[in-house]
Amino acid sequence: MIKKLIFFLVIVFVAIQFYPRNNNNISKNKSEYALALSETTSDSVLQILKTSCYDCHSNNSVYPWYTNIQPFSWWINHHIYEAKESLNFDEWGTYTLKKKEQVVYEIKEEIEEGEMPLESYTWIHKNAVLTEQQKSLIYDWVKRN
Numbered sequence: 001m002i003k004k005l006i007f008f009l010v011i012v013f014v015a016i017q018f019y020p021r022n023n024n025n026i027s028k029n030k031s032e033y034a035l036a037l038s039e040t041t042s043d044s045v046l047q048i049l050k051t052s053c054y055d056c057h058s059n060n061s062v063y064p065w066y067t068n069i070q071p072f073s074w075w076i077n078h079h080i081y082e083a084k085e086s087l088n089f090d091e092w093g094t095y096t097l098k099k100k101e102q103v104v105y106e107i108k109e110e111i112e113e114g115e116m117p118l119e120s121y122t123w124i125h126k127n128a129v130l131t132e133q134q135k136s137l138i139y140d141w142v143k144r145n
């Protein structure tokens with residue numbers, strides 16, 4: 001019985017590997033609507049967002065090798081899909097002023113509550129964990145928007 005179950009699970013695992021992989025690499029070259037250096041952003045703010053948020057909240061994700069293995073690939077793609085629904089830094093320029101105001105308010109809230117970056121992400125991406133100094137740089141940017 002156990003042997004059959006294991007055999008079945010192995011077959012399922014192998015079968016799902018044939019499903020399509022991640023493809024959130026829409027614009028290797030930045031889109032014209034990408035959040036860019038402006039009066040309100042600084043190099044350091046952009047760098048923090050790129051390191052800690054862009055894998056999910058942009059059109060360019062970096063995919064480590066294990067993300068090619070199903071079912072991780074589905075799971076990660078689902079996160080990216082959901083993340084981009086609410087915030088895509090590569091579409092920043094298409095947002096209305098009202099939407100930008102709402103988004104920056106949410107950014108501050110999510111960071112204050114420790115919701116972002118997602119915990120499952122920072123288990124592996126230790127460099128994405130925000131230091132207090134990085135947080136205050138982002139809060140300053142949020143205030144300027």
Ligand code: HEC
Nearest residue numbers: 052053055056079082083086087106107110116117118121
């Ligand atoms: C591993 C993927 C991932 C990373 C990295 C990530 N996010 Fe998210 N983010 C999500 C997902 C998924 C959602 C939508 C579901 C939710 O709200 O939990 C989301 C939602 C949000 C929202 C909208 C919340 C709302 O109330 O609608 C904001 C704002 C946000 N993220 C900001 C950030 C910021 C800022 C960073 C970087 C410091 C970041 N995220 C990093 C996955 C991610």
